[in-house]
Amino acid sequence: MFSRKPGNRPEDERIVAEGLTRLPVVKAPDAIWNSIEASLRAPKPLETIPPRRTFAWTFAAAAALLVVAGTAVYWRAPHRTRWEVVRTTGAQAPRTETISAGEWLQTDSSSTAEMRIGTIGTVEIEPGTRLRVLTTRPNDNRLSLAHGEISATISAPPKLFFVETKSATAVDLGCQYKMKVDDSGNGLLRVTLGWVSFEWHGRESLVPAGASCRTRAIEGPGTPFFDDAPKSLTAALDDFDFSNGGEAALRTILANARPRDTLTLWHLLSRVAEPLRPLVYDRMISFAPPPTGVTREKAMALDPQTLKMWKDELAWTW
Amino acid sequence: MDLVKRLASLALFASSLASGQNLSLTIGNSVAGQDYTMKSASFVFRVNGCADLSKAQVTAVAEGIVGGARRSAPLHPVPLQSQAGVYAIPDRSNPDGKWVFVVTANCGNETAGAIVPMNGQGFVRESTQLLSHAPSPSEIEAALKADTPSPAPGH
Numbered sequence: 001m002f003s004r005k006p007g008n009r010p011e012d013e014r015i016v017a018e019g020l021t022r023l024p025v026v027k028a029p030d031a032i033w034n035s036i037e038a039s040l041r042a043p044k045p046l047e048t049i050p051p052r053r054t055f056a057w058t059f060a061a062a063a064a065l066l067v068v069a070g071t072a073v074y075w076r077a078p079h080r081t082r083w084e085v086v087r088t089t090g091a092q093a094p095r096t097e098t099i100s101a102g103e104w105l106q107t108d109s110s111s112t113a114e115m116r117i118g119t120i121g122t123v124e125i126e127p128g129t130r131l132r133v134l135t136t137r138p139n140d141n142r143l144s145l146a147h148g149e150i151s152a153t154i155s156a157p158p159k160l161f162f163v164e165t166k167s168a169t170a171v172d173l174g175c176q177y178k179m180k181v182d183d184s185g186n187g188l189l190r191v192t193l194g195w196v197s198f199e200w201h202g203r204e205s206l207v208p209a210g211a212s213c214r215t216r217a218i219e220g221p222g223t224p225f226f227d228d229a230p231k232s233l234t235a236a237l238d239d240f241d242f243s244n245g246g247e248a249a250l251r252t253i254l255a256n257a258r259p260r261d262t263l264t265l266w267h268l269l270s271r272v273a274e275p276l277r278p279l280v281y282d283r284m285i286s287f288a289p290p291p292t293g294v295t296r297e298k299a300m301a302l303d304p305q306t307l308k309m310w311k312d313e314l315a316w317t318w
Numbered sequence: 319m320d321l322v323k324r325l326a327s328l329a330l331f332a333s334s335l336a337s338g339q340n341l342s343l344t345i346g347n348s349v350a351g352q353d354y355t356m357k358s359a360s361f362v363f364r365v366n367g368c369a370d371l372s373k374a375q376v377t378a379v380a381e382g383i384v385g386g387a388r389r390s391a392p393l394h395p396v397p398l399q400s401q402a403g404v405y406a407i408p409d410r411s412n413p414d415g416k417w418v419f420v421v422t423a424n425c426g427n428e429t430a431g432a433i434v435p436m437n438g439q440g441f442v443r444e445s446t447q448l449l450s451h452a453p454s455p456s457e458i459e460a461a462l463k464a465d466t467p468s469p470a471p472g473h
Contacts, residue, residue, distance in 0.1 A: 155354075174355075317346070
């Protein structure tokens with residue numbers, strides 16, 4: 001009846017339409033409507049998850065938990081890598097031992113030691129020194145210097161080796177340096193190669209080769225100065241940093257500064273009271289004009305990018 | 319006439335601009351390189367005024383007098399990754415004799431040079447000569463004969 005012949009489609013549709021109009025209208029039984037309404041009111045059953053999918057999710061969650069817990073344990077627990085220490089006492093033959101995180105090392109008045117910091121360098125420990133190894137992780141090699149003197153030689157990218165004291169932390173920026181400190185935390189950092197960042201509670205002193213920086217308990221690191229700086233400058237700097245020398249000490253520093261002492265002046269720019277800042281700026285630009293991009297306004301506002309740009313340019317004269 | 323004056327002042331302005339862009343060298347302590355791998359370098363130098371640094375060419379030679387005899391040895395400037403146009407002269411200990419390190423840079427048609435006296439502590443900033451041409455043999459000989467301030471600091 002509905003077989004289709006090519007070119008006969010409108011005729012077929014007409015016959016079907018006529019047939020449909022002739023069909024009688026019959027009312028649906030009530031049971032059908034009741035059943036539809038009941039199913040709409042009933043709560044939707046939860047989608048069932050196949051057993052294999054449930055297992056996969058449980059397994060993934062457990063694995064993630066294990067990874068998180070493992071990482072936490074790794075970071076909290078002292079790392080167990082041991083460093084080699086060669087001890088020398090008087091005329092006796094050197095003795096080799098090892099040390100790991102959490103352990104102390106002490107030299108007396110007639111002994112020294114040399115500690116290998118993994119594969120990144122060495123620390124020479126002078127007589128009368130006490131220090132503790134804090135961490136020996138590949139990306140965090142850390143000592144705590146209680147008192148005494150050490151010489152560190154590090155050949156590694158910056159910020160892998162740290163020496164903490166009571167008043168400052170020396171952050172290696174690829175360097176060689178000496179540091180001595182007493183029991184109360186007063187000490188001196190002297191850099192012979194590269195850079196060291198001397199840090200304490202947000203205060204940072206950048207110390208390049210040929211320069212030193214004092215540190216004091218409570219105050220933290222002072223202002224760095226070149227080892228060949230005039231005595232009058234370093235004495236005034238000591239006064240400014242640790243004895244509330246104020247404007248009088250600052251004026252002495254500025255009067256005695258040489259072109260190379262812009263290292264000291266650059267640090268002072270952000271450490272002096274705001275009304276004294278122009279004095280420092282004017283003295284700095286008396287040695288050399290600021291580089292392109294460094295303006296008085298930005299320097300006075302201590303814009304970090306401006307100060308960094310200026311320091312990088314000044315470093316050519318240090 | 320007015321046009322000639324204008325052209326002349328334009329030419330003067332252009333030449334003054336060009337002189338501001340002249341090729342030159344800056345010499346600094348290794349800390350200026352900001353590169354920990356070169357912290358032991360004898361010194362670092364920067365090529366200024368070269369529009370296309372990829373075309374800059376630098377050479378360096380150590381010239382010295384040891385026991386009365388003239389010595390000459392090539393140096394190998396290392397370009398630093400931290401800053402474009404900055405090179406390090408790796409540490410080279412010359413315990414004996416008197417030495418100057420001679421640096422020459424070329425960029426396009428321009429040349430700049432430097433004669434850097436060395437002492438036991440590194441380069442001697444005060445006696446360093448920055449030149450707008452390649453150092454000549456007579457300039458090098460004169461630098462070798464000059465008194466080098468003793469242990470004064472390039473450091």
